[in-house]
Amino acid sequence: MNKLKLNYNLSKNSWFGLGGNARKFFTPDNEQELADYILKNNSEKYYMIGSGSNILFRDKGCKETIIKLGRGFRSIEIKNNKIICGAAVLKNQLSIFALDNEITNYEFLSCIPGTIGGGIIMNAGCFGYEFKDIVDEVKGISKKNFKLISYNKSDIKFLYRKTIFPDDLLITKVIFNINFGSSEKIREKIEIFKKKKETAQPSRIRTGGSTFKNPDSKNKAWELIQKSGCDKVNFGSAKFSKIHCNFIENQGNSSADIEKLINFTIDEVKKKFNIILEPEIKIIGEK
Numbered sequence: 001m002n003k004l005k006l007n008y009n010l011s012k013n014s015w016f017g018l019g020g021n022a023r024k025f026f027t028p029d030n031e032q033e034l035a036d037y038i039l040k041n042n043s044e045k046y047y048m049i050g051s052g053s054n055i056l057f058r059d060k061g062c063k064e065t066i067i068k069l070g071r072g073f074r075s076i077e078i079k080n081n082k083i084i085c086g087a088a089v090l091k092n093q094l095s096i097f098a099l100d101n102e103i104t105n106y107e108f109l110s111c112i113p114g115t116i117g118g119g120i121i122m123n124a125g126c127f128g129y130e131f132k133d134i135v136d137e138v139k140g141i142s143k144k145n146f147k148l149i150s151y152n153k154s155d156i157k158f159l160y161r162k163t164i165f166p167d168d169l170l171i172t173k174v175i176f177n178i179n180f181g182s183s184e185k186i187r188e189k190i191e192i193f194k195k196k197k198e199t200a201q202p203s204r205i206r207t208g209g210s211t212f213k214n215p216d217s218k219n220k221a222w223e224l225i226q227k228s229g230c231d232k233v234n235f236g237s238a239k240f241s242k243i244h245c246n247f248i249e250n251q252g253n254s255s256a257d258i259e260k261l262i263n264f265t266i267d268e269v270k271k272k273f274n275i276i277l278e279p280e281i282k283i284i285g286e287k
């Protein structure tokens with residue numbers, strides 16, 4: 001398979017189903033290929049993606065090379081009482097792997113889309129669990145010197161939907177801790193979480209999940225969206241979901257409409273409550 005594609009349309013790599021073309025789209029299958037590519041093309045700007053469940057690609061596409069880890073990064077195994085997991089493994093796959101091996105605390109991963117790499121960068125979480133609770137070590141290629149680097153959990157700052165490494169890295173592998181539990185209880189917890197998600201959030205829509213972070217423990221983004229009246233506003237076919245008004249639904253073909261709704265909401269909430277909403281969604285590409 002050709003690992004470097006030119007003028008590659010990005011819409012299939014975003015849960016919004018939107019986006020123009022990337023000039024270059026690279027899918028390495030191992031760390032050496034990834035390191036060689038960024039070293040050889042070190043004047044090029046690049047952007048790593050997982051499964052694009054938290055990304056809005058702009059309609060005009062992007063000049064950056066988009067890097068998406070290939071099949072070689074999808075293995076999961078247990079070694080020395082740790083889970084060794086490729087960064088392109090899907091969260092749900094890791095949750096099933098944990099269930100099969102009677103490992104607990106991975107149940108929440110059954111409810112969050114996307115890859116392990118994306119989950120680490122976002123410190124993704126739900127129902128009181130986050131990546132920070134299960135991670136032991138993160139490995140990847142340093143963006144500074146293109147070398148393989150490894151960070152222990154104590155070197156990493158896990159914040160609310162954000163993770164800070166001492167040096168930015170392209171994550172290739174994650175080592176997770178193991179706590180054994182009973183498969184019956186693990187299965188039960190997965191079912192409870194999935195049911196909760198189904199009632200609280202829309203499914204089968206084209207979305208990027210929560211559009212904004214909650215500003216603080218007192219102010220929830222969805223409440224501010226509702227109180228400001230933005231939940232009733234639409235730009236073209238971009239509008240907030242009726243089931244969860246921090247989720248934007250795409251029913252059309254325009255990233256620009258979604259971005260307009262995001263910016264409009266930030267302005268309205270600032271005007272009405274003097275609170276600045278910070279997008280959780282990453283917006284990538286040419287304006």
Ligand SMILES: Cc1cc2nc3c(=O)[nH]c(=O)nc-3n(C[C@H](O)[C@H](O)[C@H](O)COP(=O)(O)OP(=O)(O)OC[C@H]3O[C@@H](n4cnc5c(N)ncnc54)[C@H](O)[C@@H]3O)c2cc1C
Nearest residue numbers: 050051052053054114115117118119121124125171208209
């Ligand atoms: C329906 C729906 C429900 C959701 N529910 C939740 C939820 O309950 N909780 C929650 O926290 N989030 C939720 N999300 C948001 C999203 O799924 C998470 O943030 C997820 O972790 C993103 O993973 P991804 O692989 O899709 O990453 P992407 O969206 O592709 O990327 C996200 C970020 O990670 C970076 N990145 C990805 N892979 C790597 C890598 N290997 N190395 C370096 N950087 C990388 C990207 O550059 C980008 O900055 C939801 C989204 C949707 C669409």
